[in-house]
Amino acid sequence: MIWREEYALGIEALDKQHQGLFIAVNSLSDLLKTSNKRRSQRACFEALKYLENYTVVHFKEEEEYQQSIGYINYAQHKRQHDAFLKTISYTKLDLTQSDFSDASIKRFVGVLTSWLLYHIKNSDQSIVGTVTHFSDASSMSRMLQKVMLKVIEDMFHINPEVADDNYKGDFSDGDLFCVLDFSSDEEEGEYRFILALEEYLALRTVGSIVGETLDEVDELVASAIEELANVLILQVLTLFHNSENFEGKQIKMIQSKDVWRHSPQEAPECSVLFSSNMGNFAVRVWRR
CATH class of the missing domain: 1.20.120.50 (Hemerythrin-like)
Structure with missing residues (x-):
């Protein structure tokens, strides 16, 4: 680092x-x-x-x-x-x-x-007092977009944009996939998030953290992506519900062929595709 x-x-x-x-x-x-x-x-x-x-x-x-x-x-x-x-x-x-x-x-x-x-x-x-405080968002999709755009820009100096705020494309088109489950013991309930991102984006972002040029997705890259997804999604939930009761229940990388199995049958609450000059990533959210 x-x-x-x-x-x-x-x-x-x-x-x-x-x-x-x-x-x-x-x-x-x-x-x-x-x-x-x-x-x-x-x-x-x-x-x-x-x-x-x-x-x-x-x-x-x-x-x-x-x-x-x-x-x-x-x-x-x-x-x-x-x-x-x-x-x-x-x-x-x-x-x-x-x-x-x-x-x-x-x-x-x-x-x-x-x-x-x-x-x-x-x-x-x-x-x-040098961090942007996110105003209330009217939907999970809006809060997800606000947090992802601002925090990723601040951390990695890339400028992601929302390419599609109602993304219906094939999630298995990505290279890396992470499934995250969060729950609250209050009325907020449970959520499942699936993150899909291109390999080049993962290698560049993690490489910028460790200060090295990375050319393969190994245990370091995978665990870094898992933890980054964990803290970002937890921030989204905390801000959207104004609640600190959420806790991660499952965070793991999955393969492309398993995306469908981890995707609930019902339509997601939101599905957003982000683009950047380092590659694309998408987040799909279900409230369970």
Whole structure:
């Protein structure tokens, strides 16, 4: 990951900690380049331990700062921190059970990079008032469009456009597919989202996060796309329903031949096709 000045909050202590997190993630990623398996495992364990401890300290200090300034979205922000600490715990288990395999390291780095960039560019920037606050949208389709267009532009410096806000094309025309299920214990109910995107777009966006040119969809790319889809869709639901009760139940990549099987028989609540100079992507939504 490459630190850029646009990521800075202007709060020296927090900015230094964010840079420290970038360094920690990069140290994990660099382990994939070593040929000494035993040294790689030992170094991975130490890097993971450091990252885990550093994240706990950083979250604590960031939350204390938010409380000191009376940050209005403190509770929501803390929930994001708590959820991510659980993610680290789950991924740590994956790493240890796989004996720190290259695939498990790639999955971990993919999740970390997507979450960290989104959190800094969206959630943390809102602390200092540099994030667009989305006005109420009249429909799920409108909220989906607003969030996708703005957040993706901010994170990746590409300018997606809505190509079709009632897309009826064949979803299996894409290259990569991600199915996401969310539910709420309140009246909002359950949702299924299916994201379809072109391979080139996935490689360019994830490559821009990790600071490398990627030429194949591996575990790192897949996990990064899953986590990016997760945080974006969760933001859509939270804003549209003005509710923080939603929780992800299933997030996974699927193959083209399985898209029909994961698509409910009823018509979707909305289906939007987005285009950009890096490729197209589409999102289809069902309320269940």
